[in-house]
Amino acid sequence: xxxxxxxxxxxxxxxxxAANLTYLGxxxxxxxxxESAGIASADGEKLRxxxxxxxxxxxxxxxxxxxxxxxxxxxxxxYSTAGESKIENAQPFLIDCAHGQIAVAHNGNLVNAxxxxxxxxxxxxxxxxxxDTEVILHLYARSKAASVEEALTESIAQIRGAYxxxxxxxxxxxxxxxxxxxxxxxxxxLGDAWIVCxxxxxxxxxxxxxxxxxxxxxxxxxxxxxxxxxxxxPPQPLxxxxxxHVYFARPDSYVFGRSVNEVRSDLGRILAREAPAGADVVVPxxxxxxxxxxxxAEESGLPMKMGLIRNHYVGRTFIQPQQSIRHFxxxxxxxxxxxxxxxxxxxxxxDSIVRGTTSRKIVKMVKAAGAREVHxxxxxxxxxxxxxxxxxxxxxxxxxxxxxxxxEIRKYVEADSLAYLSLDGLRQAVGSQQTSYCTSCYTxxxxxxxxxxxxxxxxxxxxxxx
Ligand code: SF4
Numbered sequence: 442x443x444x445x446x447x448x449x450x451x452x453x454x455x456x457x458x459a460a461n462l463t464y465l466g467x468x469x470x471x472x473x474x475x476e477s478a479g480i481a482s483a484d485g486e487k488l489r490x491x492x493x494x495x496x497x498x499x500x501x502x503x504x505x506x507x508x509x510x511x512x513x514x515x516x517x518x519x520y521s522t523a524g525e526s527k528i529e530n531a532q533p534f535l536i537d538c539a540h541g542q543i544a545v546a547h548n549g550n551l552v553n554a555x556x557x558x559x560x561x562x563x564x565x566x567x568x569x570x571x572x573d574t575e576v577i578l579h580l581y582a583r584s585k586a587a588s589v590e591e592a593l594t595e596s597i598a599q600i601r602g603a604y605x606x607x608x609x610x611x612x613x614x615x616x617x618x619x620x621x622x623x624x625x626x627x628x629x630x631l632g633d634a635w636i637v638c639x640x641x642x643x644x645x646x647x648x649x650x651x652x653x654x655x656x657x658x659x660x661x662x663x664x665x666x667x668x669x670x671x672x673x674x675p676p677q678p679l680x681x682x683x684x685x686h687v688y689f690a691r692p693d694s695y696v697f698g699r700s701v702n703e704v705r706s707d708l709g710r711i712l713a714r715e716a717p718a719g720a721d722v723v724v725p726x727x728x729x730x731x732x733x734x735x736x737x738a739e740e741s742g743l744p745m746k747m748g749l750i751r752n753h754y755v756g757r758t759f760i761q762p763q764q765s766i767r768h769f770x771x772x773x774x775x776x777x778x779x780x781x782x783x784x785x786x787x788x789x790x791x792d793s794i795v796r797g798t799t800s801r802k803i804v805k806m807v808k809a810a811g812a813r814e815v816h817x818x819x820x821x822x823x824x825x826x827x828x829x830x831x832x833x834x835x836x837x838x839x840x841x842x843x844x845x846x847x848x849e850i851r852k853y854v855e856a857d858s859l860a861y862l863s864l865d866g867l868r869q870a871v872g873s874q875q876t877s878y879c880t881s882c883y884t885x886x887x888x889x890x891x892x893x894x895x896x897x898x899x900x901x902x903x904x905x906x907x
Contacts, residue, residue, distance in 0.1 A: 447689065447831045448532075448548040449473035449639040450626070452515040452607035454614035454663040456634035460509035463516035466636070466643040467497045472691055473548070473639060474520035477531035481544035483611050484511030488542040492531040513614050515607040517546035520833065529570045533609070538582035540592050543610050547574040548624045548639055549603030550831035552891040557599060576600065589613070590662060594673045597660065602889055603682075603830035605655070607637055614663040620677035621888060622657030623830045623879060625685060625696040635663045640694035654698065680879035680888040684832060686871055687821045688792045692732050699872065702732050707870035708820040708862055709736025709790065716860030717741060718816035720786040724748035726775070726803060733820035734790040743788065748781040748807070767809075771802040783811030790818050794850065795834075797841035801854040808855070817856040822864045823847070826885035834882060 449470030453459045460482045467478055478500040479492030489509055493500035497518060517532035535544040551557075554573030557580065562568065566579045580596035589610055597606075603623035608615040616637040618626045629636040631649035638644060641651050655661055657679060662669045681697045682689075692702040712733065723745040725734030738745035755774055766772070787807060794800045794817075804815050823842030827834040837843045841850055851859035862870075864883055871878055881887045 447473060447520055447550075447624075447833070448546075449518040449643075450515070450546040450548045450605060450607040450637070451517075451639070451643055452513075452546070452609065452614045452616060452637040453631075454513050454635045456631065457512055459512050459514035459634075460506050462631070462634075462636075462647050463514040464497065464501050464506060465647050466638055467516045467518045469643040469646040469691075470518050470639055471497055473689065474518040477519045477528065478517065479519075479531050479533050479546070480506075480509055480514055480516040481533040481535055481546075481609050482509035482511040482514040483542075483544075483609050484513075485612050488535055488544055488609060488611060490533055490535040490544060492528065492533070494528055494531065513609060513612070515544060515546045515609045515614065517607075530572045532572070532574060533607075534570070534572075534575060534578055536578050536582060538578075540581065540584070540589050541611060543578065543581060543589075543593075543608065545574060545577060545609075546607045547577070548605045548626075548831065549619065550829060551576060551600045551604065552602035552829055552889055553600065554602075577606075590615075590660075590671075593617075594660060594671065598674060602891075605639060612664060616655045616659075616661045616663070618655045618657055618659055620658035620674050621680035621879070622697070623680055623682050625681075625690070625694075626655040627695075628652045628655055628661070635668065637661070637663075640690055640696060642691045642694040645693065651695065678888060679877040680830075681873075681877060682830065682832070683867060683871055683873075683878040683880050684821075684828070684882065687867075688729055689832075697871075697878075704870050704872075705732030705820070706736035706739070708867065709733035709738075710740040711736075711866040711870055712790075712818055712820055712860070712862045713737040713740035715863055715866055716818060718786075718788055718818070718858055718860075720788045720814070720816055722746050722748065722781065722785050723788045723790060724781070724807070726789065726791040727751040729792045730790045730820070733792060737788065737790055737818065737820075741788075746778075746781045748778050748787065748810075749775045749803070750778060751775055771799060771806060775803065775806070777806055777810035779810045782807055785812055786814040786816070787812045788816045788818055789856070790820065792820050793824055794819055794841060794854070795824060796839055797845075797850060797853050800856075804854050804856050814857040815855075816858045817851070817854060817860075819859075819861040821862050821867055822880075822883040823850075823861050824882050826882050828882050829887065829891040830879065830881075830889070832882075 451466035481490040584592035605626035629644040
């Protein structure tokens, strides 16, 4: 699986250890982005921020957390879907303007950010970052609205696309979710404190209770006066990102009202019914293929075994060997277990094929470890189109399923058979009304229009290099 995660956001109101709890919340959301992490806090008077490149545990220590006093905080863990991987683009962004200080953390991608940015620049705005999120702050700073909430609502009304936002002012935590509900955003409670977070696994880590999801199109203002929910925008068709269930979210989270683990196991179960294979063992490609493999094994009556072991400790600064070692890049992350694979007909279960190069190496590695046959099963439909709503997908020309038939892909990856889950099967597993999920990367039909010119397309569909 070569998709990159997107971002995780966290916010807390009403706890004297707000920054420390945000740190822990981000730790639980680390899988959503590993390039940078940041926390902004407020003590009723002043906002402060600390941001750094790298993972949460590297970005913060006790000293840095002590520089973030206050009972309100927001945090962000980032993988860059728009904007280069550099510290300027690390969030939360903090600005001071006519409405006072404000900090914002964003998960998603705005499809009209370039358009808005061009207009803002023409009107004198000076941008500091390559991020689409900065547009929200410029709109806010320029708003003539009388109150913070009105200025914010006016700004959010102008953006289109995917956004789950955690926003901090000196005395408020504000959560907002786009009217389509692309990205998840949960509301939780820890004693008297309120929490918002991308996934419920962040609530579990700090011992908080899940209350409900922030609704699509909802702006929730949390202050000393309690919670105030506004629905300032006209309702839109729902478009929850189905890929959160297929791959992004942690299996111990609930997103869009469903247990990720249950959905993922159902993907495997339905796939086993749709595309059985004569085999001896089901082997997941860890970690993301595990839940679907459990479902596949349960449905097919075959044993599931960990025939591939993942090394979790491959860091960024990893030194490549001088001499060539076969399948090194894959082998350093995954190693086959010969005693499980030797002489066996193996169903290899993964959650997607992107370019096909990694799948090909894994199939070869499994065969080299003695597997007699390898039947590759993918727990979602073929990925044929890029994402414009916050997931870093390769361009269409790089997606093998966009340009090859399933049999051509099978031959390329050198599997004995290959089958994907059907779109109907996917929808059945998430339990969706036909319209409540975005499935654009499998259909090429997009719920929210995006700019068609090539530059804009590349900026939205690929990790951007300004
Ligand atoms: S295009 Fe795919 S990855 Fe992007 S929001 Fe839609 S379902 Fe999710």
